Amino acid sequence: MEASVSANRAYHHGDLRAALITATFELLAEQGLQKFSVAAVARRLQVSSAAPYRHFPDRDHLLAAVSGVAARELNSAVAEAAGAAGPDPGDRLAAAAGAYVRHVYRTGAGLPVIYAAGLSRIEDDGRQQHTRALMATLMDLAAATGTPDQRETLLLVEATIAVAHGYIALFADGFFTRGHHSADDIAARAIEAARTLTK
Structure with missing residues (x-):
């Protein structure tokens, strides 16, 4: 391989x-x-x-290092996808769902890895910086759609990621194999579904 x-x-x-x-x-x-x-x-x-x-005293310390890299790369991918989506805030947030699908397909490291249980106990300033930056990017994209308060903004972020994570999880489990779909096809479906959250 x-x-x-x-x-x-x-x-x-x-x-x-x-x-x-x-x-x-x-x-x-x-x-x-x-x-x-x-x-x-x-x-x-x-x-x-x-x-x-x-190099790493246990599994969680290794995952913490991976978490920081994954958060940094996902944040960059989300920002790039949002920038390419144009000026409409709903389109920009939905593009984040597509970026998430492509990132998880490529790396296997979605939010369950980035925010895995047990990692918060590990002191790693780099990981914390990157995970906070990722969440800030997602919150900013959601807030730009006109959410009335921080709670609603967070709920919209959660819904967007849930849509994206659901699609890539189903893809990984073979749900879409009969149609011979690619990761880009699934990303497009996630974008379309996420876009309905702000319409």
């Missing part, structure tokens, strides 16, 4: 920490969070089961 070759290549160049993060993304995309383990990452990189713990 090409992705695992890239992770192994990163390790053989001497940066095991970066390779562990790369391999974690690969496994999340392939298997999801529930099946993820540090042991599987070690096997992917063909290193001893103890090797990852020289």
Whole structure:
């Protein structure tokens, strides 16, 4: 598999920490969070089961590092998609749903990974900065649609992400395979569904 070759290549160049993060993304995309383990990452990189713990004391610390990278990348993807969607606030927010679908398809790291239980106890300023920035971007996009207060803004963010996450989860579970849909097809459906939230 090409992705695992890239992770192994990163390790053989001497940066095991970066390779562990790369391999974690690969496994999340392939298997999801529930099946993820540090042991599987070690096997992917063909290193001893103890090797990852020289860089991350436990599973949650590894996921925290991945969470920060995922939040930063998703925030960038959302901002780019919103910018390309034009001036209409509803279109801009709906574009975030499509960006989410494409990001999760590519990385396996959606909000259940970014905000995974247990990560809040880990002191990681970089992760906290990126997760807060992601939420701020989503809140700003939702508020621009004319929500009356912060509670309604948060509810709109939740609904938009729920729509997007639902579509990518169904896609991952094989719900759409009979129609031979691509990730871009599912992203388009998520955008269309999310757009109805503000009409």
